[in-house]
Amino acid sequence: MLPKATRTHGYQQVASILEAEIVSGRLKIGELLPIEAELAEALGVNRSTLREGLRALESDGLVRRVAAKRLQVVAPDPARVALTNARALGLRGASFRDLWEVQMQLEHFAAHQAAERASDEQIAAIRASVEELIPSLDDDQAVVRHDIAFHSLVSHAAGNAALELATAPIGLLLFSATQHLYQAVPAARHRLLAAHRAISDAIANRDAGLASDWMRRHIADFRRGYEIAGFDIHANIELSYSSPFGPSSG
Amino acid sequence: MLPKATRTHGYQQVASILEAEIVSGRLKIGELLPIEAELAEALGVNRSTLREGLRALESDGLVRRVAAKRLQVVAPDPARVALTNARALGLRGASFRDLWEVQMQLEHFAAHQAAERASDEQIAAIRASVEELIPSLDDDQAVVRHDIAFHSLVSHAAGNAALELATAPIGLLLFSATQHLYQAVPAARHRLLAAHRAISDAIANRDAGLASDWMRRHIADFRRGYEIAGFDIHANIELSYSSPFGPSSG
DNA sequence: GTTGTCATATTGTCGGACAATGATAGTCTC
């Protein structure tokens, strides 16, 4: 019974080593990596092998190509992470009920914290988001986009990275699953607008309790709409696919 | 303002295409991918380029090497995803307070749901986890490992994939941050054992309210211990590093 | 000082090669 020699390949070691360097802080965020030829020599592997390892890091969002073709160490972009998580949830067969339950636990808290902590710019962004919805209230796609953006802004305004990371993929999945809800339930879009406006106002007025209450009702109402539209609460939710590779401009 | 010509490279297209195939379900979970030579030819790229794309997919947890050296489509392993998220949270500077706040919202709910939905096997596993802790209560590392495992088991028993995904990275970070807490606060380990036992019993008795209450107190107590130990609630939490590449036996 | 041109550096991609190793078929023994 030898130690089972977990066959760990070169490219895995490359990724593992660089990842450890980044997580441990020896490679700092923003730092530029050496050119591939140097890195390969330093790690004692061929450039091809090195590149395979780099692809893994890039996919994890730990490095990215930057202007001068060089690789830069970066902190994972929340939007990317959210997309990855949403995909994972979709593939693991999360149901509307699963997602909604978690959302019910988190969103009202996000609204509460946003009311207490949001900066003036963040409040302005939230208000602007609501205002922008009004002219395109008839466009289902636009409503969904706004819905995702609004809740994302509120979570962000709560000033809690963990909260933001937890809510983002759920919002992404849940709201994109409502693309065809607004035809079945015409009143939904107006109720959504009213709720978002109320939440927005409460946050702007620093009324955490009111913001929290409105959000709670809003999420509860969201589920009712989903059920009224005749969708199955227990069916798996699939991520309706939107362009996976943004320029990642964060 | 021209369309910004997003230079998308070959290996990115490879990853993107295969990812879309998997997410859309055209490539089903468990299916084996063709050999690299065939895939490369089918996609019109060199094997080197293909492999770089595959590394990205592998890193995303969408495929893995399986027995016959072949690549198999898999649903992302929750443990892997949790580790990725924990790393992202650490690098984005999440504080103990951030993590704790979210945990406070989710863990009591997890206990509640576990009491209602856990299978007999899951209840047995939770009980066993608590029992196993007793003989090694003096070993700080073992306490931390148990702590992570226990909360993970409870979340899993709640039968909600989204809840599990949201809580796992937070537990990973929070509990691994307590490695040096038990020396500063000797009573902590006994309070932890008592709480876990009470939660375990409540779940076994299907008493959702009691399980939820105990968990709430347990998490609140956890924070008190952290503060009493003199740790800074607002300091960034770093992921103490543990072997990133498990055999991923899930 | 701005613009255009050139040399240089670096990446992305290709093709080929080979050792290691797991899978497979075929052979031998009973």
Place this chain on the structure above:
DNA sequence: GAGACTATCATTGTCCGACAATATGACAAC
């Protein structure tokens, strides 16, 4: 005929060398 053993094959992981495309920086022209 069943099972153990062996030789063959297929496939991956890794290396090497090469080249076009392109961004950078230096330099010349205006």
